[in-house]
Amino acid sequence: MLAMNYRGPFRVRLDRNKAEPEIQHPQDAIVRVTRSCICGSDLHLYHGLVPDTRVGMTFGHEFTGVVEAVGAGVQKLKVGDRVLVPFNIACGTCPFCSQQLYGNCHESNSEATAVGGIFGYSHTAGGYDGGQAEYVRVPYADVGPEIIPDWMDLDDAVLLTDVLPTGYQAAEMAGIKKGDTVVVFGAGPIGIMAAKCAWLFGAGRVIVIDKLDYRLEFVQNYAQCEVYNFLSIDDPVLFLKKLTGIGPDVCIDAVGAEAAGDLFHTLTGRKTLLQAGSPTALEWAINGVKKGGIISIVGVYGPTGNMIPIGNVVNKGLTIRGNQASVKRLLPRLIEHIKNGIINPKEIITHRLPLEEVSEGYHIFSAKRDNCIKTVLIPPRAVA
Incomplete structure (x- = not known):
C-alpha cells in the first residue's frame, strides 16, 4: 500500500510498498483511509523534537475511513461503516478511561508514565502506525471510532479527530x-x-x-x-x-x-x-x-x-x-455544534493534496508556504 515513511528529521517520503496492516487482536479493525491530516504536532516529529521517532514509521493521528475488516470481538462496527477515528487510542476500561481521560489510557501505552497511545506519534506514544496511508489498524475498535453521520462532510469529520x-x-x-x-x-x-x-x-x-x-x-x-x-x-x-x-x-x-x-x-x-x-x-x-x-x-x-x-x-x-483532548467525550457535543452551524471546521482547510504528494505537503506546512493553515491528504482509494 501507499504510506508516508519517516526517514529522519526533515525527511519523509512516499513508500509505495508498505505492507497492509492485519488484524492482530479480536478488538482490532482495519480502516481504509478517506482523509488524513498533517498536524502541527506532526511537525515536532518531522523536525526531530520528539524522542524515539523511528525511521520507517508512518505518521498521522487525524483520519477518517471506511471499515474494511473487523476482529472477532468487535460488536459496534461492521464492514462498510464510515468512521472518524480519535487520535487517542483508548481501551475504554482502565482507571483513566473510566474517568473519560481517554488521552491518558494506560492499556494502550502501559510503559509510559504520562500519555496514552496515539496513532503515528513515535514509540513514546506506543509506536502505532498512523493514518497517512491507504490503510490503518485501529485497536479497541469498539471504543474509539465514531460512525460519521450521513449528513456530515468528510472534511468536517476529519477535523473532529483532533483539531x-x-x-x-x-x-x-x-x-x-x-x-x-x-x-x-x-x-x-x-x-x-x-x-x-x-x-x-x-x-x-x-x-x-x-x-x-x-x-x-x-x-x-x-x-x-x-x-x-x-x-x-x-x-x-x-x-x-x-x-x-x-x-x-x-x-x-x-x-x-x-x-x-x-x-x-x-x-x-x-x-x-x-x-x-x-x-x-x-x-x-x-x-x-x-x-x-x-x-x-x-x-x-x-x-x-x-x-x-x-x-x-x-x-x-x-x-x-x-492534557491531550479526550476526543470521545467531546464528540456528541461537537457533532451537534457542527449540525447546528455553530462551528464550521472545514473552513480552516487551505490545502488538499493526494497522499502521493505527502513530502510536498510536509514541506508546505512546515515552511508556512502559500498561506497554509491546514493540509488534508487524500489517498487514491478515498471514495467513501
Whole structure:
C-alpha cells in the first residue's frame, strides 16, 4: 500500500510498498483511509523534537475511513461503516478511561508514565502506525471510532479527530467565565479553534498572538477576535498588561515546543534540545496572566524538563491545566455544534493534496508556504 515513511528529521517520503496492516487482536479493525491530516504536532516529529521517532514509521493521528475488516470481538462496527477515528487510542476500561481521560489510557501505552497511545506519534506514544496511508489498524475498535453521520462532510469529520476537540478542550480547561479576557498564543489550527471556542464559554474578549500576519488575518476573520503580531511588540508580557489593565483572565498555550520569540529558548529548546522544546509561549502566559488567573496548555512539549518560571506560578496563585483532548467525550457535543452551524471546521482547510504528494505537503506546512493553515491528504482509494 501507499504510506508516508519517516526517514529522519526533515525527511519523509512516499513508500509505495508498505505492507497492509492485519488484524492482530479480536478488538482490532482495519480502516481504509478517506482523509488524513498533517498536524502541527506532526511537525515536532518531522523536525526531530520528539524522542524515539523511528525511521520507517508512518505518521498521522487525524483520519477518517471506511471499515474494511473487523476482529472477532468487535460488536459496534461492521464492514462498510464510515468512521472518524480519535487520535487517542483508548481501551475504554482502565482507571483513566473510566474517568473519560481517554488521552491518558494506560492499556494502550502501559510503559509510559504520562500519555496514552496515539496513532503515528513515535514509540513514546506506543509506536502505532498512523493514518497517512491507504490503510490503518485501529485497536479497541469498539471504543474509539465514531460512525460519521450521513449528513456530515468528510472534511468536517476529519477535523473532529483532533483539531476541533483539542481547541474546544483548551477553552474548557481554561475555566472561562462570562466576560473573561482570553489570550491565545498561536494562530495555527489549534489556536484558531481555541479562539473560536472561547466565545462558546462566555468570553468577553479574545486576543490571539502570533508572528505570521496571514495566520493572524485568518483567525481574525474566522474567530472574530483581536490579533497582534509579537514581532512588532518589544515586550509581549508588558504589552498584555497594558492592553488588559491587570493581565488577561486566561491564557491558552496552543504553540508548544516550537515557539519563537526568545533567542535563548530557541537555542536551548529547538536547536540544541537542552529543553523539551522552546517554552516561550508558556513563559509569556505565566508572566502575562493576571494574579489568580488560569493557564490552559494544549501545545505539545517533549517529556523532559523546561526552564520555566515556576516560582511565578506559586507567587501569582495561578492554576495550570493541560492534557491531550479526550476526543470521545467531546464528540456528541461537537457533532451537534457542527449540525447546528455553530462551528464550521472545514473552513480552516487551505490545502488538499493526494497522499502521493505527502513530502510536498510536509514541506508546505512546515515552511508556512502559500498561506497554509491546514493540509488534508487524500489517498487514491478515498471514495467513501
